Structures are given as C-alpha cells and as structure tokens.
Amino acid sequence: MAVLAPASGPSVLSVRNLVTVYPGRDGEVVAVDDVSFELSPGEVLGIVGDSGSGKTTLARSLLGLVSTPGRIIGGEIELHGRDLLKLSHKEMRQVRGREIGMIFQNPIRSFHPGFTIGWQLIEAATQHANISRREATEKIVEALTWVGMPEPAERINDYPHQFSGGMLQRVMIAMSLLNEPAVLIADEPTTALDVTIQAQILELIERLAVDRGMGVVLVTHNLGMVASLCDRVIVMYVGQIVEEAPVETVFRTPAHPYARGLLDSQPDRSTGKRLTEVRGASPQMTELPSGCRFQNRCDYVEEKCTEPPALADLSHGQKVRCWISQRHGLLPTRLADSDHRDRAESTGLSGK
Amino acid sequence: MSLVELDRVSVHFSRGQRRTRSDTVHALDDVTLTINPGEVLGIVGESGCGKTTLGRVIVGLERPTSGEVVVRGVKRSRNQRPGANARNDGFQMVYQDAAGSLNPWKRIGWSIGEPLQNEGLGKAERRRRVTELLDQVGLPGQMIDRYPGELSGGQQQRAAIARALASKPRLIVLDEAVSSLDMSTQAQVLNLLKDLADQHPVNYVFISHDIAAVDFMSDRIAVMYLGKIVELQNSAKDTHPLVHPYSITLRSAVPVPDPAVEKGRSRIVLTGPVASASDLPSGCRFHTRCPIAQPICSEEEPELTEHQLDTSVACHFAGEFEHLYRRSSNSNTQP
Ligand SMILES: Nc1ncnc2c1ncn2[C@@H]1O[C@H](COP(=O)(O)OP(=O)(O)OP(=O)(O)O)[C@@H](O)[C@H]1O
Ligand SMILES: Nc1ncnc2c1ncn2[C@@H]1O[C@H](COP(=O)(O)OP(=O)(O)O)[C@@H](O)[C@H]1O
Ligand code: SF4
Ligand code: SF4
Ligand SMILES: [Mg+2]
Ligand SMILES: [Mg+2]
Numbered sequence: 078m079a080v081l082a083p084a085s086g087p088s089v090l091s092v093r094n095l096v097t098v099y100p101g102r103d104g105e106v107v108a109v110d111d112v113s114f115e116l117s118p119g120e121v122l123g124i125v126g127d128s129g130s131g132k133t134t135l136a137r138s139l140l141g142l143v144s145t146p147g148r149i150i151g152g153e154i155e156l157h158g159r160d161l162l163k164l165s166h167k168e169m170r171q172v173r174g175r176e177i178g179m180i181f182q183n184p185i186r187s188f189h190p191g192f193t194i195g196w197q198l199i200e201a202a203t204q205h206a207n208i209s210r211r212e213a214t215e216k217i218v219e220a221l222t223w224v225g226m227p228e229p230a231e232r233i234n235d236y237p238h239q240f241s242g243g244m245l246q247r248v249m250i251a252m253s254l255l256n257e258p259a260v261l262i263a264d265e266p267t268t269a270l271d272v273t274i275q276a277q278i279l280e281l282i283e284r285l286a287v288d289r290g291m292g293v294v295l296v297t298h299n300l301g302m303v304a305s306l307c308d309r310v311i312v313m314y315v316g317q318i319v320e321e322a323p324v325e326t327v328f329r330t331p332a333h334p335y336a337r338g339l340l341d342s343q344p345d346r347s348t349g350k351r352l353t354e355v356r357g358a359s360p361q362m363t364e365l366p367s368g369c370r371f372q373n374r375c376d377y378v379e380e381k382c383t384e385p386p387a388l389a390d391l392s393h394g395q396k397v398r399c400w401i402s403q404r405h406g407l408l409p410t411r412l413a414d415s416d417h418r419d420r421a422e423s424t425g426l427s428g429k
Numbered sequence: 430m431s432l433v434e435l436d437r438v439s440v441h442f443s444r445g446q447r448r449t450r451s452d453t454v455h456a457l458d459d460v461t462l463t464i465n466p467g468e469v470l471g472i473v474g475e476s477g478c479g480k481t482t483l484g485r486v487i488v489g490l491e492r493p494t495s496g497e498v499v500v501r502g503v504k505r506s507r508n509q510r511p512g513a514n515a516r517n518d519g520f521q522m523v524y525q526d527a528a529g530s531l532n533p534w535k536r537i538g539w540s541i542g543e544p545l546q547n548e549g550l551g552k553a554e555r556r557r558r559v560t561e562l563l564d565q566v567g568l569p570g571q572m573i574d575r576y577p578g579e580l581s582g583g584q585q586q587r588a589a590i591a592r593a594l595a596s597k598p599r600l601i602v603l604d605e606a607v608s609s610l611d612m613s614t615q616a617q618v619l620n621l622l623k624d625l626a627d628q629h630p631v632n633y634v635f636i637s638h639d640i641a642a643v644d645f646m647s648d649r650i651a652v653m654y655l656g657k658i659v660e661l662q663n664s665a666k667d668t669h670p671l672v673h674p675y676s677i678t679l680r681s682a683v684p685v686p687d688p689a690v691e692k693g694r695s696r697i698v699l700t701g702p703v704a705s706a707s708d709l710p711s712g713c714r715f716h717t718r719c720p721i722a723q724p725i726c727s728e729e730e731p732e733l734t735e736h737q738l739d740t741s742v743a744c745h746f747a748g749e750f751e752h753l754y755r756r757s758s759n760s761n762t763q764p
Contacts, residue, residue: 128582128611206657225700271475272638273699276682280698298612301641301684324688342616342685344645351620352645355613358581 084367089259089292090116090139095152097131103363108147109135116260119290119417123303123324126313127359132296135313136264137295141169142180156260173206176288176381178253178291182265184245188237195233195246202255207262220251224281229301248280261285264296273336300343304328310392312336315359316368317387322395332397332408333373369399375410377401432600432632433464433487440482454707456482458656459496461733464600469626469633471647473640473679477706478653480636481487484602487634489514518625521598524607527589531577535606537563537588537738538573544596562591565628567621587621594625599633608637619646640683652676655706663739672742674750675715688762696755711744721746721753 078365097109108131116122124132137143139154141161155163156176159170162184181187188197195217202213214233221229223248237245255263263282267275281305284290297303303310303324308326312320312335320333328402338355356376359367365372366384375382381400388398391406401409439642439753442459442625456608457479464470466489477555486498490511498505500518524530528717542559550558560570566587586606593601603622608613619642626633635646645651652660660673669678681697699718704710710717716726725745735745746753 081724127613150759272679272682273475276684276696279684280696299684300612300686301691304686304688305684319694321467328686339612341688343614344619344641345685345687350713352616352622354616356617358583407747 086119088115089118089157090294091153091155092139093153093155094139095135095154097134097147097149098298099134099147101363103267106362107316108362111137112152112318114311114318114321116292116294118259118292119286120309121286121293121295123307123308123310124294124296124313125298125300127304130313131316131317131360133264135177136262136294136296138171139262140177141166141425159196166292170206171221174201175256176260178256178261180239180249180253180260180261180263180266182268184242184249184269185237188245190237190365193234196239197397198233198248198252199254201252205256213267216255217251220254221248223254224248224251225277225284226251240394241274243270243277246270246274246278247281250278250285254285256286257289258291260292260294265298266295267302268298275301275302282306300340305361312339315361315365317370317398319371319398320396321388323393326393326395330395330407332395333371333399334377334408335371337408338374338376354364371399430464431463431499431503432466433462434497434499435460435462435486435742437461438486438493440479440486440491441494443500452707455656455709456706457486457493459570460656460658462651462658462661464632464634466632467630467636469646469649471643471650472634472636472653473638473643473650474653475664476638479656480638480653481604483605483653484522486635486637488520488602489518490522501632511636519596519599520602521593521600522597522602522604522607523586523589524594525608527582527586527606527609528577530589530592531585534578534579536574537580540577541573541588541595558595559591562595564589567596567617573700579616583610583618586610586614586618590618590621590625590719594629594631597629598631600634601635601653602636604636606635607636607642608639615642622646631721637718640680641685652679653702655709657714657743658733659743660734661733663741669737669740672736672747672750673744674719674721674746677750678720721750721757723753 093113095109095112096107099106099108103108110136114122124135126132134143134147137151143149157174161172164172179415188194198217199210199213202208202216203210207424212225217233218229221232226232226244240248249410267278270278279302283291286293295307300427305341307324310322310324311318312333314335320327320331320336328340331340334360341353344352360370360373368385372378386398386403388396389403390396391402397403437458438457442454442456460483472483474480477731479674481665482491484491489505490510494628496750506679517578517627531537536676538556538559545558559573565571572580572584580588592621607618608617622633629640632668635643635741637643650662651658652671654675660671660676662669671680678697678699684691697720704714704717712727712729713731715718716722719726725747731743731745734746736742
C-alpha cells in the first residue's frame with residue numbers, strides 16, 4: 078500500500094486507496110489501482126500517462142460515472158469531508174450538478190442534438206437549484222459571457238451543431254459553472270481543439286482556479302498544458318501512480334524513469350536528430366509482470382525490480398514508485414545508455 | 430529538378446445545388462509551392478485551413494479546380510483518374526486514422542502486402558517482402574497474422590506506414606499521422622519516420638497542427654490560413670523566427686513543456702471568431718482576428734512575397750509585428 082505523507086492544508090477533495098475494476102473475459106482489469114491524492118481549493122492537479130493507464134477511469138470514478146461493467150471496489154472519495162462512495166445514485170447526481178463540475182474531450186457528445194443550447198442549459202440549471210426559468214436564463218447568459226461567448230443572449234437559441242468545437246467546449250464549461258462547483262474534473266478538454274482555441278480554454282481554466290478558487294483535476298496528454306496550468310502532477314502508468322510532485326519538481330528532476338522518458342521525448346526538448354524515446358510498450362492490464370510494471374521498458378532495471386515497489390516520499394512533496402530513486406533519493410543520471418540496454422537484454426527483461 | 434511543383438493551385442468544393450457565393454468552399458486558393466527531392470516539407474495550420482486538401486492534391490488524389498501540378502518536370506494530366514495519378518507518380522498518403530487504411534476483416538500481412546498485388550510476385554516472395562516491411566517499422570514478425578483490432582494504436586500506425594512503404598514510394602504525405610498516438614508512442618513513430626528517411630530515398634510532406642512536431646520533422650515549413658499559404662520558410666527553423674502575425678500567434682498559443690518558461694510569459698490569445706472557408710473575409714483573410722490589423726488589411730489582399738532570404742510572407746506589415754502589437758496593446762489599455 079502507498080506510504081502517504083499527511084495532507085497539508087484543507088483539501089476539497091481527498092481520494093484514498095481508490096480501486097476501480099473492469100471484469101472481462103481475460104480476467105479482471107484493475108484500471109485504477111490503489112490511487113490516493115489530495116486536492117486543495119484553487120489548485121490545478123494534472124494527470125498524465127500513456128493511453129490506457131487509467132486516467133479517464135480515475136476521472137469518471139470521481140464523478141460516480143464509471144462506464145459499465147466497471148465498478149469501484151475499494152477506497153474513499155471525500156468531498157468536503159463527505160464520502161461520496163456512500164451516497165445513493167440520486168444524491169450523487171445532485172453532487173455532480175452542484176458540487177463537482179465536469180468537462181470531457183468530446184463536447185458535441187455531451188449535448189442532445191435536437192434541443193437548443195439554451196434549453197439544455199436551463200434544464201441543467203433548474204434541476205439543481207430552486208430558481209425560475211427567467212432567473213436561470215439570466216444566470217446562463219452571465220456564465221456564457223464569462224467564458225467569452227460573443228452575443229450569448231442570441232446564441233442560446235442555437236442548436237449544438239451550429240457551434241464550433243471550441244465554442245461548444247465553452248458552453249460545456251459554462252454549464253459546469255452554473256452552480257459554482259468546488260471541483261472541476263476535465264478529461265482532455267482541449268485534445269479535439271485547435272491550438273489557438275486551446276489557448277483560450279487554458280486561460281479560462283486558469284481564471285476558474287485563481288479567481289474562483291475552484292480545485293481542478295486536469296487529465297491531459299499535453300505536457301505543455303501541464304507546464305503552463307498545473308500546480309501539481311500525477312503520472313500514471315498501467316493503473317498506478319508512479320510519480321506525484323509539484324510541477325516544477327517533475328519537470329526539473331523527474332524521479333521515475335517513465336516520467337523522465339516522457340519529458341525527454343518532447344520534440345521541443347530534444348536537440349539531437351532523434352527524439353529520446355521510451356522504448357517498448359505498456360504491458361496489458363491482464364498480463365501484468367510480477368514486480369515493477371515498467372521493468373520491460375526501463376533503462377535502470379535491476380534484480381530488485383522483480384519485486385513491486387511502493388509509492389514512497391522522497392522530499393519536497395515528491396513521491397515515486399521506483400526502487401532506484403528511492404534508494405538514491407533521486408533518479409541518478411543515466412549511465413551510458415548502451416550499458417543499460419545490454420544489461421536489460423541479458424536479464425531477459427527488455428521489451429521490444 | 431524539383432519533385433513536385435504547384436502553380437497557383439486552387440481547390441473549390443460546392444455544397445448544395447445553388448452555386449451562391451457562400452455555397453463554395455475555398456479549401457485551397459492560389460497555392461504555389463515547390464517540393465525539392467530529399468526535403469521534408471511541414472505544413473501547419475488550424476483545422477479546416479486546407480492542409481488535408483493540399484496533401485491530397487500533392488499526392489494526386491484531388492484534382493485542382495484551377496492551376497497546374499508538375500511532377501518531375503511533367504504536367505499532371507487533367508484527364509487521369511485521381512487515384513491513377515498517385516500510383517503513376519509513386520506517391521502515398523498516411524492518415525491520422527491508421528485503422529481506416531487497414532481492412533478490419535483481413536490480417537495485417539494482407540493489408541501491408543496489398544499494394545504489391547500488381548507486381549507479379551509469388552506468394553512466398555510477397556510474404557518475405559511483408560516480413561521485411563514489418564521489421565522496418567519495428568513490428569514483430571508474428572504480427573503478420575494478426576487482425577487490426579488486436580493491435581494497439583501505435584502498432585496500427587506502424588502497420589499503416591509499412592503499407593505506405595510497400596510500393597517503395599518517392600513521396601509520402603503524412604496527414605496528422607502521429608496526432609492520435611499517446612506521448613511515448615509519438616516519439617517512437619517520429620523517430621521511425623526519421624530513420625526510414627535516412628535509409629531510403631523518400632520525401633515526406635508532414636502535416637500537423639502540432640507546431641513542435643513540425644519543427645522537429647521538417648526542413649521547410651508552410652503555414653496555412655483559410656486556404657492560403659501565409660508564410661513559407663525555406664530553411665531550418667533555428668535560423669529564422671516565423672514572421673507572419675498568424676504564425677507568431679500560432680507559436681505563442683502553444684504551451685511549451687517547461688514551467689519556468691510558461692509561468693513567466695504572456696500569451697497572444699486570438700479573440701475574433703474563426704472565419705469560414707465558405708464566407709471569406711475581404712482583403713487579408715486573417716484581418717478579423719489579427720492583433721495588428723490596419724485599415725488597409727480589410728481592403729487589399731497581401732501576396733506571398735519574399736520578406737528576407739528564405740522567407741516568404743503574405744502580410745502588408747511583415748516584420749512589423751512587435752512594434753505594432755505593442756502599440757495596439759497600449760492603446761487598448763488606455764482608450
Ligand atoms: N468500459 C470498459 N470496459 C472494460 N475495460 C475498460 C473500459 N474502459 C476502460 N477499460 C480499460 O481500463 C484501462 C484504463 O482505461 P482508461 O480509459 O481509463 O485509460 P486512459 O488513461 O484514459 O487512456 P487514454 O489516454 O487513451 O484516454 C484500459 O486497460 C482500458 O482498456
Ligand atoms: N470533399 C469535400 N467536400 C466539401 N468540402 C470539403 C471537402 N474536403 C474538404 N472540404 C472543406 O475544405 C476546407 C479545408 O478542409 P481540409 O483540407 O480538410 O482542412 P484541414 O486538413 O486543414 O483540416 C474545409 O472547410 C472543409 O470543410
Ligand atoms: S523499480 Fe526498477 S524497473 Fe521499475 S522504474 Fe525503478 S528502476 Fe525501473
Ligand atoms: S495583412 Fe494585415 S491583417 Fe493580414 S496578417 Fe498582415 S497585418 Fe494582419
Ligand atoms: Mg482517457
Ligand atoms: Mg485534415
């Protein structure tokens with residue numbers, strides 16, 4: 078189990094030892110494996126990791142929206158000290174509308190094509206608060222203005238397909254803001270958008286955190302976005318947190334070999350002709366190796382790595398799941414790369 | 430001799446029956462461009478600006494509405510079926526959605542070997558070639574008998590590249606070919622493309638909205654906006670910074686993976702609405718969003734002209750971004 082430092086400061090959201098599984102033909106997939114973290118008000122927490130590492134499952138678990146047949150089988154999710162996993166479906170729906178906002182990658186899918194944006198927003202607003210439709214409309218126009226929608230009073234009569242992706246994403250953010258939630262969960266909110274629009278959404282999320290003190294959990298593939306927006310980062314690998322640290326720390330001194338590999342592989346950071354790459358591929362969640370899950374791709378692998386490392390504190394709020402950096406207090410600079418590769422190959426641990 | 434030359438190429442699509450002005454989509458307008466042998470040309474721009482259409486014209490899958498395409502000195506015939514052009518010229522295209530180019534009901538080996546069907550190879554010989562191709566793109570040999578659904582996204586993209594390589598093409602247009610891959614797979618596939626270009630005489634046209642990836646891959650860069658090339662840089666990116674106001678904004682919009690840089694900088698955020706390719710703004714197409722637009726910009730369309738050695742720009746105020754931007758942001762804060 079994870080070795081955790083006591084939380085500092087009051088959190089809006091505390092997640093402890095969360096486990097979410099998908100039963101399947103080839104056995105059970107533990108998509109979120111013993112995940113714990115704290116989120117403070119006004120803090121933006123980034124979650125990064127390869128495809129299939131469990132980011133979306135984690136985000137959806139927080140909302141009580143894990144897609145079937147998945148289910149949460151353990152842990153606690155506390156919002157303002159109340160355990161969300163003990164709530165009924167109905168209570169959870171209230172929490173989603175009022176206390177936790179959410180935005181997903183594909184805004185178009187979150188709206189019904191047959192109704193105007195205004196109608197759908199009014200439904201959302203009146204469902205959770207005891208207000209008239211007129212009051213709701215005023216609130217909506219205000220929220221749309223705030224997210225930078227031009228001519229909001231007119232646009233609310235338009236249908237979803239009449240908006241561009243960027244505009245729809247703003248509508249979705251506006252919708253999630255109607256009830257001033259304490260926490261916003263955003264799963265790849267800009268992946269489908271152009272970079273110029275992405276920059277606008279980025280500023281918007283920043284304003285939400287800074288001006289309104291909203292805690293934000295931001296799932297993204299984009300390390301640039303993490304660098305510009307996040308205060309803290311969680312790196313996931315095959316269902317587990319492998320590193321967690323303040324953003325400057327992760328970018329300056331990543332402690333997990335996977336985190337370092339990701340950073341080094343960024344085109345902007347590479348000077349040479351080739352990119353540094355994390356070779357190989359993630360293991361299937363149904364065929365996990367015993368020991369460290371990163372061992373088939375790791376340049377540092379040693380005998381000890383056939384035992385599973387725990388997530389443990391280094392210093393300055395940095396946590397890592399790696400024997401080597403735990404032993405040294407940091408990840409040593411790479412030995413000559415070829416040395417490592419030879420060693421990895423001779424132990425039969427190297428992946429292709 | 431240049432490999433491909435486009436001379437004032439336009440591609441217009443008409444939607445619906447009535448050919449009113451707004452029914453015509455100007456996917457590409459008056460594009461003049463040369464691709465030299467051995468070079469990687471990068472194309473960046475927002476979605477809908479015409480990148481895919483330009484790629485399809487180069488490969489020969491799309492016939493220009495007007496203008497000429499010259500391949501190795503020979504004008505492309507207007508009478509050929511588009512697909513036949515691509516085959517004759519030995520050009521290939523790889524799309525973002527790799528799965529789309531692999532038949533889901535056939536084994537990977539079949540899909541990769543399909544372009545070899547007309548080469549009169551025996552069955553064993555073809556299988557040998559496919560195994561070779563798998564090896565080239567870093568896929569284990571057993572993948573030959575797998576179905577696309579059994580491969581990860583990155584492996585599917587590798588298989589699509591192997592298929593494109595099968596006919597030994599002279600040019601491959603890579604249209605957002607790594608955009609859907611996750612972080613660690615993107616680096617692997619970009620490296621693979623570089624390695625392949627080192628081993629074979631193949632040209633790439635690398636299309637992406639990710640300016641960092643384009644910088645890394647390309648020898649030259651074309652920046653597109655609403656069907657036009659607004660900037661063409663004929664040299665390595667380090668020697669000249671981008672000049673066109675749109676290019677500058679584009680680069681400024683992309684956050685770089687370095688918190689120290691990000692926390693300290695301000696971003697130029699475009700405010701105006703994205704214009705549409707069927708209802709083009711007058712004058713300079715970027716004037717509705719340009720942070721330094723002047724009165725003349727909505728009246729006269731700027732031509733792509735040489736701004737300095739190796740850099741062509743279509744802007745009335747090329748090279749004046751900084752002081753005009755400072756002036757306009759000052760006047761905004763004190764009206
Ligand atoms: N509905 C489902 N049924 C069964 N397995 C699922 C389901 N959804 C996800 N999984 C599995 O759970 C694991 C985590 O998936 P998840 O979607 O959370 O990953 P992710 O990190 O969000 O990936 P991406 O970056 O591609 O969005 C994967 O192994 C995936 O195959
Ligand atoms: N076959 C087509 N029929 C009608 N319009 C098209 C067609 N292909 C592309 N377009 C339009 O042409 C413009 C440019 O598209 P495209 O080349 O796909 O841009 P990009 O690849 O940069 O996103 C867009 O407005 C698009 O909707
Ligand atoms: S525990 Fe071993 S295999 Fe795992 S990341 Fe650390 S060094 Fe690599
Ligand atoms: S011509 Fe005018 S509007 Fe167009 S890019 Fe240059 S300054 Fe901006
Ligand atoms: Mg996901
Ligand atoms: Mg395209």
